[in-house]
Amino acid sequence: MNALPALxxxxxxxxxxxxxxxxxxxxxxxxxxxxxCLLQLVVAVVLMVRVGGGTLIVAQMGDWAAPYGxxxxxxxxxxxxxxxxxxxxxxxxxxxxxTMDERRERHYYHAFFQILLMGVNGxxxxxxxxxxxxxxxxxxxxxxxxxxxxxxxxxLEGAIKYVALNFLASAxxxxxxxxxxxxxxxxNMADLxxxxxxxxxxxxxxxxxxxxxxxxxxxxxIFPLFFWLPASYHTPPAxxxxxxxxxxxxxxxxxxxxxxxxxxTPDTFxxxxxxxxxxxxxxxxxxxAAAQMNFRRLLAFHIISQIGYMIMGLGLFTQxxxxxxxxxxxxxxxxxxxxxxxxxxxxxxxxIHDLKQMGxxxxxxPLFSVGFLIAAMALAGLPxxxxxxxxxxxxxxxxxxxxxxxxxxxxxxxxxxxxxxxxIWNEAFWKPRPADSPLPATPWTWTTRERIALMGPxxxxxxxxxxxxxxxxxxxxxxxxxxxxxxxxxxxxxxVLPGGARP
Amino acid sequence: xxxxxxAIAIGVLYASGLxxxxxxxxxxxxxxxxxxxxxxxxxxxxxxxxxxxRAPIIPEGSDAPAGLIADPLPQALILTAIVISFALLxxxxxxxxxxxxETETDDMEKLRSTDA
Numbered sequence: 164m165n166a167l168p169a170l171x172x173x174x175x176x177x178x179x180x181x182x183x184x185x186x187x188x189x190x191x192x193x194x195x196x197x198x199x200c201l202l203q204l205v206v207a208v209v210l211m212v213r214v215g216g217g218t219l220i221v222a223q224m225g226d227w228a229a230p231y232g233x234x235x236x237x238x239x240x241x242x243x244x245x246x247x248x249x250x251x252x253x254x255x256x257x258x259x260x261x262t263m264d265e266r267r268e269r270h271y272y273h274a275f276f277q278i279l280l281m282g283v284n285g286x287x288x289x290x291x292x293x294x295x296x297x298x299x300x301x302x303x304x305x306x307x308x309x310x311x312x313x314x315x316x317x318x319l320e321g322a323i324k325y326v327a328l329n330f331l332a333s334a335x336x337x338x339x340x341x342x343x344x345x346x347x348x349x350x351n352m353a354d355l356x357x358x359x360x361x362x363x364x365x366x367x368x369x370x371x372x373x374x375x376x377x378x379x380x381x382x383x384x385i386f387p388l389f390f391w392l393p394a395s396y397h398t399p400p401a402x403x404x405x406x407x408x409x410x411x412x413x414x415x416x417x418x419x420x421x422x423x424x425x426x427x428t429p430d431t432f433x434x435x436x437x438x439x440x441x442x443x444x445x446x447x448x449x450x451x452a453a454a455q456m457n458f459r460r461l462l463a464f465h466i467i468s469q470i471g472y473m474i475m476g477l478g479l480f481t482q483x484x485x486x487x488x489x490x491x492x493x494x495x496x497x498x499x500x501x502x503x504x505x506x507x508x509x510x511x512x513x514x515i516h517d518l519k520q521m522g523x524x525x526x527x528x529p530l531f532s533v534g535f536l537i538a539a540m541a542l543a544g545l546p547x548x549x550x551x552x553x554x555x556x557x558x559x560x561x562x563x564x565x566x567x568x569x570x571x572x573x574x575x576x577x578x579x580x581x582x583x584x585x586x587i588w589n590e591a592f593w594k595p596r597p598a599d600s601p602l603p604a605t606p607w608t609w610t611t612r613e614r615i616a617l618m619g620p621x622x623x624x625x626x627x628x629x630x631x632x633x634x635x636x637x638x639x640x641x642x643x644x645x646x647x648x649x650x651x652x653x654x655x656x657x658x659v660l661p662g663g664a665r666p
Numbered sequence: 667x668x669x670x671x672x673a674i675a676i677g678v679l680y681a682s683g684l685x686x687x688x689x690x691x692x693x694x695x696x697x698x699x700x701x702x703x704x705x706x707x708x709x710x711x712x713x714x715x716x717x718x719x720r721a722p723i724i725p726e727g728s729d730a731p732a733g734l735i736a737d738p739l740p741q742a743l744i745l746t747a748i749v750i751s752f753a754l755l756x757x758x759x760x761x762x763x764x765x766x767x768e769t770e771t772d773d774m775e776k777l778r779s780t781d782a
Binding site: 297300303304308320324330337 | 703715746750754
């Protein structure tokens with residue numbers, strides 16, 4: 164049995180256990196957490212190199228052949244997502260060295276952080292629908308604890324809403340799994356694909372697929388199911404909200420991409436619906452953001468708007484559109500996490516979140532401001548940064564299939580995104596410091612430890628945004644391979660179920 | 667007949683669960699969630715097929731079970747789902763308790779300081 168695909172699940176599990184066992188020793192926990200994340204990143208890169216050419220790696224757990232056992236499958240999309248989760252895990256762990264307080268660390272922050280990564284990685288790897296449900300729950304449970312850990316009033320209020328709506332999504336997901344099992348008698352995704360493609364009742368299957376759309380739609384925060392996100396994402400400590408913002412909604416998008424390409428073959432109605440949802444998600448998110456003056460809340464609304472672009476790629480349903488959606492997802496994970504890290508640094512240094520009270524940061528912190536500028540301009544889609552190529556290839560595929568309305572909306576929302584980012588720039592960085600501002604008038608002092616742990620991740624992510632923009636051709640090719648695999652699942656089916664039908 | 671009874675039970679569980687979830691009180695919301703997950707479990711059980719067969723144990727010396735057997739998978743799924751929803755409910759209750767200690771209210775409408 165090939166054990167490599169199981170490592171991204173086993174490594175965080177082991178690291179989490181080690182962290183619990185060393186509960187009195189915080190420095191050791193921090194080191195274990197960083198080492199664990201580093202190993203995950205290495206494993207993810209190895210997997211990426213192995214599957215990058217278009218071959219799949221399949222591992223049947225416990226040597227029970229599909230469709231009876233649980234199958235782990237690594238294709239290009241899974242590998243890309245695993246690399247992103249390894250990278251974000253590592254950077255957030257490093258960033259947490261300075262920004263995480265000891266009280267939370269004593270209450271198993273590091274262990275839950277690793278369990279969260281385990282759930283995320285498991286969701287990206289699994290080829291079994293019920294197993295996907297289990298990984299979602301692992302991820303949710305850890306995220307509930309991380310969100311509420313510390314027990315400050317805004318955190319608890321945010322957590323109530325987050326827990327309530329995500330619990331509802333899980334119940335819907337479970338019901339959909341049950342109905343699908345009743346219809347087909349299988350839960351292995353490849354087997355489901357085979358059975359559903361031969362089905363004689365497409366209407367019933369579309370109905371079930373709508374249940375999945377709602378369940379994953381809540382997790383991905385698409386319109387009109389996103390209300391839990393802006394109520395909760397700005398409340399936890401900076402490293403937690405950075406990893407939530409970067410990864411968690413994207414797991415929902417990943418599940419949508421996987422289900423609506425491999426398992427379901429969406430009909431015109433479904434695609435039309437997804438495109439409409441995408442348009443509303445983009446517009447409501449960006450308008451919500453325009454009204455905000457709190458740094459992290461503004462960014463939280465932008466997560467929603469950006470999710471719309473990825474869903475739009477799925478709704479266009481061509482190879483180039485899905486490739487663009489995957490590229491956009493990677494770009495967004497990098498840029499969005501970076502913005503949350505930067506917002507976290509500002510509040511770590513000054514303790515304020517309100518943009519009105521900020522000012523003069525560019526004069527005081529020029530280098531730090533450049534980091535923000537790169538991430539913000541990448542998010543807004545200015546060339547030659549990563550966001551430009553994501554939006555450009557999405558718009559191109561939109562015009563190619565003559566979906567003019569949604570493409571025009573996407574481009575308009577891009578302008579509004581630029582407007583919000585300039586608002587942050589003007590308020591926090593460019594305008595002179597307000598006379599009554601609690602910001603210190605003198606430049607901040609940085610210890611060496613802070614320089615490495617805070618500025619290191621920001622600089623690295625900014626470099627990733629630039630590199631992804633400059634190497635966009637190469638990255639889009641890779642995403643193209645992933646999209647081809649999604650749209651032509653023959654290789655996936657053959658790899659999981661050699662010989663086609665079950666015995 | 668059993669199937670019809672179960673279908674009605676699932677419907678009632680879902681309806682009452684969703685009704686409770688639309689209340690403003692968080693405690694009722696959590697009870698609603700519990701009912702909803704029970705409904706989902708029963709749904710898997712019913713959708714998995716009520717064959718009325720025997721336990722799926724292969725008799726010694728043969729490699730296929732004899733006669734009509736029940737599908738064991740839905741029960742395994744439900745067992746997993748019950749454990750998960752138990753943990754989630756326990757967490758939700760503790761969260762409710764902590765929130766109540768902090769805010770002294772059970773009313774969702776009054777927890778809006780993070781929405782503004």
